[in-house]
Amino acid sequence: MRPDEGFTFAFNNREPVYLQVVRHFKIWIATGRLRAGQTIPSRRELAVLAKINPNTAQRAYREMEEQRLIVTEGNSPSRITGDERILRSVRSELLEEAVDRFMELIGHIDVSTEELVALVRQKHAALRNGGNTGHD
């Protein structure tokens, strides 16, 4: 899990950093970058990688353990869970979060479900056909 393998962190200043770390891991799980059973860095290594306070790294790992995203047995390094049910739920959770945010943004725009779905379908097709979403 090195930065040159694409595992880089970006944080905003208004959300708890430990929750942002958890979200990074969820995205990497949902996109298959982190696989079931894969070893992850120690808390100390994560603090250095993400350039965060070691206490925050500790808290992020505790949170991921509570959500059963990672497992730590004895003194061996922490791993991504092997529980497929949890891994699948990460994907649907992220999707739902993204749609919620989308809904918040369009909440005050007068638009029918049909129009919205048509637009989403068009954008999604464009995305799958090579990443062109209509923006430059």
Add this chain to the structure above:
Amino acid sequence: MIEILNLRKRFFRKQVLDGVSFAVEPGLITCLAGLNGAGKSTILKAIMGLVPVDGGSIRIDGRETALHLTGNRGQLNRYRAHKVAFIPDRPAMPPSMKMRDALRFMADFYGDVWNGEKARDMMAFFELGEDERLGNLSKGTAAKFNLVLGLALETPYVLMDEPFSGIDLFSREAIADVFSTGWLEGRGVLITTHEIREVEHLIDRVVLLKDGVVAKTFDSEEMRLAENKSIVDVMREVYRP
């Protein structure tokens, strides 16, 4: 724990500290912030016994150490030297000294408190050579070396006065990286800085000084969790006239 209780200090007509109270806890990085002249450096110097105070108490792991111009200074100085490392905002050694000699001086002066291995590790981390004279160092390099001198002291508490001030971006980043490493592990750190953005993700607790008292104290992660506010957001609320 360093407990500061009701600290008071007047410079001529100005009541700089008018009853300041807060604590520095082991294992936490606490940031002491305030506008220019708020008394941040005065507090650090008072903890080190470098300036006398007019009132209040400074308890370091249970022992009263506030300097009131009386009392047994020698014993207290020894006690402080084992408990607290002070990293001033610029190196305090003579400019003609080479880095190597400064390291040797620290080892001789501090004895057991000095951790030579840690000093070597940090010199390597910052990519510092030992042959240069202190007077020839760039500001950024001097700031890094200054940090080596302070952090290689094995004290439970570390005070840093403006470690990011007046240095280039890359030096600031290198210094910020120190806060993610194990070099500060388990220690109680008190840092003053203007460059809050540099340390937003690195500090555990914030103490905001205003008009000679502590206007607000909070845990940065709890503030983000409960109110969705960054440290800078809170500072704007407290300091904007």
